[in-house]
Amino acid sequence: VNTQESFAERICELIRTELKLDPSTPIDETTKLIGGDHDLDSLDILMLVTAIEKECDIKISDESIGKDAFGTVGSLVAFVQEQQA
């Protein structure tokens, strides 16, 4: 498992936890977060960003949180990595 896959899996685990999904729920980088089966609302996004900040020890500015980043798991992973850079 390379670093990119490992990081993406950490984000997938956070999503399962914050959305209170069964641990076996299949989630990968193509999974839609807005629309699709999970269809995050504003509260889901707030709680997920809070969890990501804690897990990754980063600070994500409130202004940078947009729905574009939450289109798919892949776009979210890219967004978080941009915030880490």
Added chain:
Amino acid sequence: MSGWTDMLPHGPGFKHLTEVVEIEPGQSGRGVSSYGPHEPWCAAHFPGNPIVPGVFIIEALAQLAGIVAWSDHEAPVAGMLAQVDVRLWKTVSPPADLDLGVRVVKRFGALANCEVSATHRGDRVCSGTLVVSGGAP
């Protein structure tokens, strides 16, 4: 600090936040929730052993969180409770003054995720997180 509790849309019978004692608008605040020895609920919760209901403590924290979270807005509103994740650590018998603390951790749109705590005479009574939303009830 006078005036802040006037933001609350609640009627006099449900203002569980008695006073705001410190506020950094939009960031953090401290307040007090006071309960006297003859509150209407004392006889029933519980007969012969009055205990401040935990939901009242959570409500007081939510009222303070709503004030803190939206106090930096041009037209501040007290907000509504959207999510609760707290632990109640010990019971409190009236009369009691609870010291409340709120810190805004993260915002998204009209939502604010807040760390909250309540203590009584220095003892931890309640701690956790609340999410409040801005908007009139």
